[in-house]
Amino acid sequence: MRFQLLVLLSALAAAPSAAAQVSITGIRDLTFGPVIVGIPSSVGPSHPTKSGRFRITAPLSSKVQIRFTLPDALAGPGGAQLPISFGSNDAMAIGSAPGSTPITFNPKATRNPQFQPSTAYDVFIGGTVTPAGNQQPGSYAATITLTITNF
């Protein structure tokens, strides 16, 4: 009995929980590239090289919620701000399972991906930057965060 309980305790301590196996990785930046003063520029979530990309992995049948934290502007030289906006179809998710269909969604809303049958999801994001007519030329950047909540 004593031996059995010790074995059970060891097994529970060593086994990773389902939550611990949920992971998320930033794969690719959302890259607008060169934009011209006074001319808005958009990148769609399905763009093969410019859209932002995350990868989420979770055990089969996991229940998670994903939520973007989005900037209102990119920061540039001398504190200049470049407005960025996200439309209702500027996010897209596709599962890793064969035959998975891409689903577009609003990046400003939470979403509950179903990890069945896929155990990995690629989440893409696009957006629109709107440089003003007198926008300061230079490089601009901001952070986009994707957060997973287990439940």
Next chain:
Amino acid sequence: MRTGTVLSALVAAGLTVGAATAEGQTPNASIQATATVLSALSVAAGNNLVFGNVTPGVNKTIAITDGGAGTFTVTKAASSGVTLSFTLPTNLASGTDLLPIGSWSGAWNTSASTAGATAFTPSPAGTNTSVNAATALTVFVGATVSPPLGQAAGNYAGTVTMSAVYF
């Protein structure tokens, strides 16, 4: 038995703690959104493409290195490349009389000199310059007029239009 009870309690406690940690986890990852704002492009006409006097039946060519070559100036952002596109006439006109023009030649340079300029053929489809640090380009244009033997005398003119966009 006493040991078993204690261990059972430890196991139960461990499970409870583990479940609470799972619910509280909020893994996240971040990427960057980036953009490079470029100043507006501008294109200015420079010298006209001037053939001067031509003789009926004798073709006349103005090369990009000739004094009569046409020029444009592009003002652009540093560290950028542009596509140069042209709308080119097939004839110069003098009233209803037409003087054929073709065999267009071009070159662009980061200075106002043809020395070291990069040659290209002007076309509506466009030609990409290199991505370079310059904030101005000079574009040179040449062509050939082909007056037939029966070409009517007169002053002939046509319009060459160049546009530039970032690529």
